Amino acid sequence: MKDxxxxxxxxxxxxxxxxxGATVGTGYPGTPSTETLEAFAREEGVYAEWCTxxxxxxxxALGASAGGARTLCTMKHVGVNVAADPLFTAAYTGVGGGLxxxxxxxxxxxxxxxxxxxxxxxxxAHVLMLDPADSQEAHDLAREAFSLSERFDVPVMVRSxxxxxxxxxPVQVQDAAARPDARxxxxxxxxxxxxxxxxxxxxxxxxxxVEEMRAWADSAEAPNRIILGDxxxxxxxxxxxxQHVREALPDASILKLGVTCPLPAETVxxxxxxxxxxxxxxxxSTYLADAVCAAGVQVSQPVNGLPKAGELSPNLIRHAFGRPxxxxxxxxxxxPARPPALCPGCPHRVVxxxxxxxxxxxxxxxGCYTLGALPPxxxxxxxxxxxxxxxxxxxxxxxxxxxxxxxxxxxxxxSTFAHSGLSSLISTVYNAGAGTICILDNRTTAMTGxxxxxxxxxxxxxxxxxxxxxxxxxxxIGVEHVRTVDPNDxxxxxxxxxxxxxxxxxxxxxIFKSPCVLLERKVQRPYYVASCTGCGVCLTLGCPAIGKYxxxxxxxxxxxxxxxxxxxxxxxxxxxxxx
Amino acid sequence: xxxILLCGVGGQGTILAANILAEAALASGQExxxxxxxxxxxxxxxxxxxxxVGHDVxxxxxxxxxxxxxxxxxxxxxxxxxxxxxxxxxxxxxDELIKPASVLTGKAQLPDDVDGLLFQADALVVPAEATAxxxxxxxxxxxxxxxxxxxxxxxxxxxxxxxxxxxVPPKTVEANERAFQAGRRFAEEQGRDVR
Ligand SMILES: Cc1ncc(C[n+]2csc(CCOP(=O)(O)OP(=O)(O)O)c2C)c(N)n1
Numbered sequence: 001m002k003d004x005x006x007x008x009x010x011x012x013x014x015x016x017x018x019x020x021g022a023t024v025g026t027g028y029p030g031t032p033s034t035e036t037l038e039a040f041a042r043e044e045g046v047y048a049e050w051c052t053x054x055x056x057x058x059x060x061a062l063g064a065s066a067g068g069a070r071t072l073c074t075m076k077h078v079g080v081n082v083a084a085d086p087l088f089t090a091a092y093t094g095v096g097g098g099l100x101x102x103x104x105x106x107x108x109x110x111x112x113x114x115x116x117x118x119x120x121x122x123x124x125a126h127v128l129m130l131d132p133a134d135s136q137e138a139h140d141l142a143r144e145a146f147s148l149s150e151r152f153d154v155p156v157m158v159r160s161x162x163x164x165x166x167x168x169x170p171v172q173v174q175d176a177a178a179r180p181d182a183r184x185x186x187x188x189x190x191x192x193x194x195x196x197x198x199x200x201x202x203x204x205x206x207x208x209x210v211e212e213m214r215a216w217a218d219s220a221e222a223p224n225r226i227i228l229g230d231x232x233x234x235x236x237x238x239x240x241x242x243q244h245v246r247e248a249l250p251d252a253s254i255l256k257l258g259v260t261c262p263l264p265a266e267t268v269x270x271x272x273x274x275x276x277x278x279x280x281x282x283x284x285s286t287y288l289a290d291a292v293c294a295a296g297v298q299v300s301q302p303v304n305g306l307p308k309a310g311e312l313s314p315n316l317i318r319h320a321f322g323r324p325x326x327x328x329x330x331x332x333x334x335x336p337a338r339p340p341a342l343c344p345g346c347p348h349r350v351v352x353x354x355x356x357x358x359x360x361x362x363x364x365x366x367g368c369y370t371l372g373a374l375p376p377x378x379x380x381x382x383x384x385x386x387x388x389x390x391x392x393x394x395x396x397x398x399x400x401x402x403x404x405x406x407x408x409x410x411x412x413x414x415s416t417f418a419h420s421g422l423s424s425l426i427s428t429v430y431n432a433g434a435g436t437i438c439i440l441d442n443r444t445t446a447m448t449g450x451x452x453x454x455x456x457x458x459x460x461x462x463x464x465x466x467x468x469x470x471x472x473x474x475x476x477i478g479v480e481h482v483r484t485v486d487p488n489d490x491x492x493x494x495x496x497x498x499x500x501x502x503x504x505x506x507x508x509x510x511i512f513k514s515p516c517v518l519l520e521r522k523v524q525r526p527y528y529v530a531s532c533t534g535c536g537v538c539l540t541l542g543c544p545a546i547g548k549y550x551x552x553x554x555x556x557x558x559x560x561x562x563x564x565x566x567x568x569x570x571x572x573x574x575x576x577x578x579x
Numbered sequence: 580x581x582x583i584l585l586c587g588v589g590g591q592g593t594i595l596a597a598n599i600l601a602e603a604a605l606a607s608g609q610e611x612x613x614x615x616x617x618x619x620x621x622x623x624x625x626x627x628x629x630x631x632v633g634h635d636v637x638x639x640x641x642x643x644x645x646x647x648x649x650x651x652x653x654x655x656x657x658x659x660x661x662x663x664x665x666x667x668x669x670x671x672x673x674d675e676l677i678k679p680a681s682v683l684t685g686k687a688q689l690p691d692d693v694d695g696l697l698f699q700a701d702a703l704v705v706p707a708e709a710t711a712x713x714x715x716x717x718x719x720x721x722x723x724x725x726x727x728x729x730x731x732x733x734x735x736x737x738x739x740x741x742x743x744x745x746x747v748p749p750k751t752v753e754a755n756e757r758a759f760q761a762g763r764r765f766a767e768e769q770g771r772d773v774r
Contacts, residue, residue, distance in 0.1 A: 006601055006611070110616050134612070167614040167639045170605060240639075247637035315642035326644030328662035332696060335659055336687035338588065338679040340624035376684065539684045544623050547683030 007171045009164040012135040013102050014039035015171075016142035017072040018046055020098070021179035024064040025049075026057040028419065029448035030076030031111040032165035033104035037074045038451075041460045048460050050451055053386075053419040054079035058086045058101065062155075065099040066192060068182035070146050077105040077116050078385065082420070084121065087155070089194050091125045092202040094153035094209075096183050098146030104160045107283040108311030113366065113385065115309065117285035118159050122261035126210050129157045129261035130223070131238040135169040141223060141258060143174075150183075152213050154206075159260070161283065163240040163311070210262060218266040223258025226271060233321075234275025236268060236292055241281050241312050248317035260288065265295035272297040279321075283312045342371050344545040345565035347487040347514035348440050351411070352379035353541055353571075354490070354497045355438070360409045361396055365389035365421070367413035368446045368516075376542045380411075387412070387420030394424070394433045407501035409436045414470065415445035415453040422473075428507060429478045436500040436508045440487070441470055442516040450519060470511050479509045487512035490570040517563060524564030527579045529555050538568040538577065580633035581733050582641045586660045587652025588677050589626050592721035595746060596650070597628040599725060603734045603742035604632040614639035623680070625656055632733065648731055650724050653677050654693050654704075661700055669731045670702040671766075673724055674709075703727060705765055714761045716754030722747070726762020736763065 007015065014036050017025065025048035027037040041048035051057035054075040061073035075083060080103050090099070103118040122129035130145055132138035138160065145156040190198045216222055230251045237245050238257040245254060255271040257264065272278045272292075277300040280289040286308075289299050302320040306312075318325045342349050352372035355362055356379040364370055364383040373380035382392055393410035400408065412421045417439050425437065445451040452458030457467025474482045481503070485496045493512070500508035526545075529538075532554040538546050545561035546568060548554065557568070557577070569577040583600065585593045597613050604611035614629045629641045643662045648669045651657030654676040664670055681687035690696060697704060705727045707720035714723070722743060729736050740759060747755040 004605065006605055006613070162616070163614055163639055166616065167612050168601060169612045169639075170610070243638045244640065311640075313640045313642040314638045315645065326642075326665065328644035328646075328664050328666070329700060331662045332658045332690060334690070335655065336679050336681045336689065338623070338625040338655070340589075341680050343623070375686070542680065544680055544683070547678065548685045550685060553685070 004170045004172055006168045007135045007139070008035060008166055008168045009132060009135050009138040009160050010035040010104075010166070011039045012139035012171050013142040013158060013160070014043065014072075015173055016139045017100065017146070018043035019174065019176040020070060020143045020146040021177055022070040022072045022098075022100070022146065023047060023182070024061065024069045025072040025074070026051050026060045026064075027074035028052070028054045028057050028079055029445055029451045030079050030104070031448060032106060032160070032162040033074050033076045033079070033102060034448050034451070036102050036104075037460065040072055050453070050460050052454060054083040055086060058083040058090070061099060062086060062090050062093070065095045065097045066093070067185050068096045070097040070180065071099050072102065073099065074102040075104070076112065077103060077118050078112060078114065080118050080121050082386075087121065087127070088125045090155050091127050092194055092199055092206055093192050095149050095155060096185060098149035099155040100142060100145045100149060101155055101157045102142070102160060103157050104162070104165045106162050108162065110162055113383070115284045117287050118157065119260055119285065119287035122157050122159070123287070123291070126206055127155050127157055127261070128152060128213050128259065129159050130258060131159050131260045132164055132258070133239050133242045133256065134164065135167070135171045137223070137258065138164060139171050139173065144223070152209055152216075154209060154213070159239070161240050214262045214265070217259045217262055217264040222264060224264055224267055225256045225258070227254040227256065229253040231274060232276045234271060234278045235281055236271070236278065236288060237281045238288065241283055244312050244314045244317055245281050248314040248323065249321060263291040263295060268292055268295050268297055281306060281312070281317060284309050339374060340371060341374070341542060341544050342368065343517050344543050344561050345517040345563040345567070347442055347512065347516070348372060349377070349541055349543065350490055350493050350567055351438055351440060351487050351512050352377045354493045355379050355409055355411070358407055358497060358501050360407045360501060363389045363392040363396065363408070363410045365410070365412040365416050366447075367416055369411060369413055369440050372411070374542070376540045386416050387424050390421045390424035390428060390437055393435050393437065394428045394431070397433055397435050402504060407436065407504065409438060409501065411438045411440065413446075414439060414441040414443070414455045415451070418454045425474070425479070425509075426477055434505055434507050436497070436510065439470065439509065439511045441511050441513040442519070443513070444516050444519050446516045446518065450516065470513075474509045474511070479507055481506060482509040482511065484511040484513050487514050488565060488567060490567065517565070522563070525579050526559040526562035526564050527557050527566070527569055527577050528559065529557055529576055530578045531574065531576045533574050533576065535574070537571050537573065541568055541571065543568060580631060580636055581647045582645050583630040583632065583648045583650065583732070584627060584641050584646040584660055584663050585630065585650050585652070586625065586627040586656040587673075588656065589624055591652040593626055593628050593652055596721040596725050597630055599722070599739065599742045599746045600630055600632070600732065600734070602746055603738040606742065607734055607738045609633055610636040612636050612639040625659070627660075648728060650728055652721065652724065654697060655679070655689065657702065658690070658693065658696055664700075669728070670700055671724060671728050672697055672702045672704050673707045673720060674704050675707070703766060703769060705762065707762070710761045710765060711758050714754065714757040716751065716758045719751070719755050719758035722755045722758040723762035723765075726759040727766040729759075729763045730766065
């Protein structure tokens, strides 16, 4: 027996993987999954790496599994979209060493561009999915997942959500299992070469495997739990929703599922038989309710209906079931919001300022620089998914053509470029596309906590990786007009942007290279405003260190926040910003 | 079970405060859940940490009217959190207000009478930065606030103090202990240890 430790769901999964003998971990960062691979990388005797994207991560993981290693692969929910291609066929090949995929969903979209439920993937791909409801379960289920993966010869998904991944709860960790010997790899083309002749065979096996998983899911071994309460209300739930239900409806009978795909249908039916009304409570999805209906069970709706989108909470469930909802004080109306902003000194700022001066149509992408969409910069027309800046810009070009006066620009970060912008750019070059692509190379993957990527060469476990030369990569693709520019030099940015957008018939790539301010934390002497005319130009930069006196309308710089980057000084036509 | 909401602005030390609370709860044999929403924390956004402590802790989310205690590291965030506070709850507020960008640039305004609104909400306003400075630990405003909340947290002061010791960097242990005690004294002097 080991001590109780306070672990987040992410840390618990990492710990369990190492204890289960996983020796390889792969992933691509993404909130709320990121800390899982970071914690795994700190374990003894394991190898971990950030890959360029989730598809690559899952393929590396599948290779490691085929080679015999127990392997962990981590990603956020939208990453599962990217990894879907190998996922569906890995469910045919099956595994060598146990392969566990952590998919962390973000209902409520705390830090994501959409909310989607990874259950659908497990169902569509015919893989097993486990749903922890706290860190102890995350630990126990993730550990068990490796054996299950080998037993059923299938990748196992552990589905977490932001409230599981980022909530610390006590965990009783166990001693590490004797590390199972890596399963020896033996050539077996009928298992691993998925060409039609072999895939047809594996497809049949896959379906029979699903039947075995169904039988297991309904067995006493499976991590499902019934809490008997008032027989008038029965609730089927899993994950964080279980915790909310337990609190909001303390009297209800609850079937708490630990395995959600395949659905333990027999268990659900017998639970349903014992209650008057059966409800399903889940977050931003109808996966469970649909599966329960398909099992032939009638699902009742609570009087006030459950929300169809967003995160659940005990209060939302209380309201749905017509229970009294506690009241707090009335909100104070009109409080100014406090949205995140680009940091003082952020190298992304000037690029957006200059692009907005060109009245460009700006296809943005995912990263800190998405904040360039917010006022006062307001420099973004679209932002959809990683890599889309480059490809959507090409689409805009096709639609608008040469007659439209507005230049089209794609803006993408270095990590996002490596993730999927690269293949978009190759497509644009191949199709002789035009426009301007700005790569904001801040030397890191800033948004998710400054992970390494191919363009800074830093690896997750501190080994020296290979740093790719961004400008040479872009040139090698066949982009003729590529330049590297210092984004803190306003004149240089302006000249480069002007030239690129003026040349409407060609493709320009501008690489803005300067480290993220959180990376180096170089704080120089702050600036101050000496003789302000109140023109307000400095305020249009959206720097959190710059404010305006309400009475005089003149600007000031907060010396605590200013890091002395000098961006605003370059914009002040009256030389009023000095130090 | 008690639910405690810590709210503030990225970089104010809410996470360390939450870790101290959790550590103390765990050491005293209670269940605890600490839920953080981060990601944008370093970029000046509002941050909050929800803590549930006690026996039979279920949900980690604090909705309207569910917080027994709100510890706000910023006065504007305190006002924003008011709907979360139980009618009989305790509100402890750092006497600081970091203006959001929209206010700095004149695009939005703060309520006319922030202090009046906090007074109406029966807040204990703690000059935490000044108190921390006096205690010789200018960066420990978060620990001062914990000290001020010590008597309502349902955890023994000894456990809390022990947790402060184990959670802060070793070199700063003494200064943080002083900050914790100073916060406690402040609350006692205000006669606010009754609830
Ligand atoms: C498919 C997918 N995977 C992961 C993420 C999570 N994510 C959001 S931003 C980001 C990194 C952005 O890094 P970079 O492009 O270098 O921009 P920076 O934040 O450094 O400005 C990641 C990994 C995502 N949104 N989608």
